[in-house]
Amino acid sequence: MQNLIGNVNGNVTINIYSTPGAPIQGQMAPHREAGTEFAQEFAPEAKPLPERLVDEIRGKRQPWRPKKKKTIKLSKAMHELGQSKKANRVWWCSEELVFTECPETGKKKLRMANFCRERLCVMCNWRLSIKTFYQLSQVMDIAQEENPNLVPIFLTLTVTNCSGDDLPATLDMMFSGWARLTEHRRVRKAIKGWFRALEVTYNKEKDDYHPHFHALMVVDKSYFSTRGVYLHHEKENNEWAHIWRTSCRLDYDPVTDIRAVRNQHEGRNRKHVAEVAKYTVKDTDYIHEDEDLTVKIVNALGKALYRRRLFAYGGVLKEIAKRIKADREAEDLIHMDETSTMREDIANQLIIYKWDFGLADYFRTDTFNY
Numbered sequence: 001m002q003n004l005i006g007n008v009n010g011n012v013t014i015n016i017y018s019t020p021g022a023p024i025q026g027q028m029a030p031h032r033e034a035g036t037e038f039a040q041e042f043a044p045e046a047k048p049l050p051e052r053l054v055d056e057i058r059g060k061r062q063p064w065r066p067k068k069k070k071t072i073k074l075s076k077a078m079h080e081l082g083q084s085k086k087a088n089r090v091w092w093c094s095e096e097l098v099f100t101e102c103p104e105t106g107k108k109k110l111r112m113a114n115f116c117r118e119r120l121c122v123m124c125n126w127r128l129s130i131k132t133f134y135q136l137s138q139v140m141d142i143a144q145e146e147n148p149n150l151v152p153i154f155l156t157l158t159v160t161n162c163s164g165d166d167l168p169a170t171l172d173m174m175f176s177g178w179a180r181l182t183e184h185r186r187v188r189k190a191i192k193g194w195f196r197a198l199e200v201t202y203n204k205e206k207d208d209y210h211p212h213f214h215a216l217m218v219v220d221k222s223y224f225s226t227r228g229v230y231l232h233h234e235k236e237n238n239e240w241a242h243i244w245r246t247s248c249r250l251d252y253d254p255v256t257d258i259r260a261v262r263n264q265h266e267g268r269n270r271k272h273v274a275e276v277a278k279y280t281v282k283d284t285d286y287i288h289e290d291e292d293l294t295v296k297i298v299n300a301l302g303k304a305l306y307r308r309r310l311f312a313y314g315g316v317l318k319e320i321a322k323r324i325k326a327d328r329e330a331e332d333l334i335h336m337d338e339t340s341t342m343r344e345d346i347a348n349q350l351i352i353y354k355w356d357f358g359l360a361d362y363f364r365t366d367t368f369n370y
C-alpha cells in the first residue's frame with residue numbers, strides 16, 4: 001500500500017509496512033493494487049507493521065482512531081477557511097500518545113499527549129466531555145456528602161432553531177437569559193446550586209441550528225413539598241417555561257424539560273450527569289463526508305462559540321467546584337478517572353504511539369522502561 005499524503009505543512013509521509021503472514025505491501029504505481037507481485041518487487045525491504053493502539057476501558061474500545069481521523073477532516077476545513085494557524089494545531093493534535101500499561105491486565109493509562117485545545121477539535125472535545133463528566137460527578141458526590149438533603153433536578157431549556165448567521169445573536173440572548181433566570185426571585189428561593197452546559201446541534205435537512213442549555217440544579221428535598229418554593233412544570237402551569245421565556249424576553253413559549261430524580265441511586269444519577277455534561281457540539285453534526293458542508297458548519301460554529309463559557313457552576317456547586325479546581329474548563333485532558341488508578345508500582349513502561357497519517361491509525365513506535 002502506498003501512502004503518499006501531503007499534510008498541512010506541505011510535508012509528505014511515505015510508509016511501507018507489511019503485516020506478518022500477509023502479502024507484502026509496498027510502494028506502487030497508483031493503478032496497481034497492494035499485495036501484487038508488482039508491489040512486492042518495489043518493496044523488498046518492507047518491515048512488519050508495528051502494533052496498533054488498542055485502549056480499552058471497562059471493555060469499551062476508546063475511540064482514539066475515529067476521533068483523530070475527524071480532527072484531520074476538521075483541520076482541512078479550517079485550512080479552507082484560511083485559518084491556517086488553527087488548522088495546523090488541530091492537524092498535529094494528539095499526534096503522539098504516551099501510555100503506561102499494567103503488565104498484569106494489559107490495561108493502558110494515558111500519561112502524555114499533545115492536545116491542541118482548539119474549541120472545535122474533535123479529539124479535545126471528546127477528552128473534555130469525559131473530564132467534565134468526572135468533575136461534575138465529583139462535585140455532586142461532595143455536595144450530597146456534605147448535605148444529604150440535596151436533590152438534583154435536570155433541566156433542558158431551549159429556544160427555536162436559528163440560521164448559522166443568527167447563531168451568535170441567539171447565543172447572546174440565551175446567555176443573558178440564563179443570567180436573569182438564575183437571578184430570578186423564585187429560582188433563587190428554590191435553588192441551592194447549579195451547573196449548566198451549552199449544546200448546539202445542527203439539523204442537516206433544515207440547515208439550521210438548535211442551541212439549548214442542559215442544567216443540573218440542586219434543591220433541598222423540602223422543595224417538592226413547600227408551597228411558594230416549588231416551581232411547577234406541568235403543561236398547563238409551567239412556571240419554569242414562563243421564567244425562561246421572560247428571562248430571554250421571548251414572544252413565544254419555549255420548550256423546556258424538567259426532571260427530578262427523587263428516588264436516587266448512584267447509577268441513575270450518573271446517567272443524568274452524563275447527559276448534562278456531554279459535548280457542546282457532536283462531531284457527527286459538523287464533520288461530514290461532504291467537505292463543503294463541513295466547511296460551512298465549522299465556520300458558523302467557530303464564530304458562534306468563540307470565547308463562550310461552554311459550562312459554568314453556580315451557588316453551592318460553584319463553591320465545591322472551586323475547592324477542587326473544577327470551575328474552569330479543564331486544562332488537564334490527560335488524567336481522567338483517577339479513582340480507578342492502576343498500581344503504579346507495577347507499571348514500569350512508557351509506551352509511545354504515533355499517528356501514522358498515511359495508514360490513518362496509531363502505531364507503537366517506542367518503549368521506555370523506567
Ligand SMILES: [Zn+2]
Pocket residue numbers: 090093094115116117118121122123124125
Ligand atoms: Zn485537539
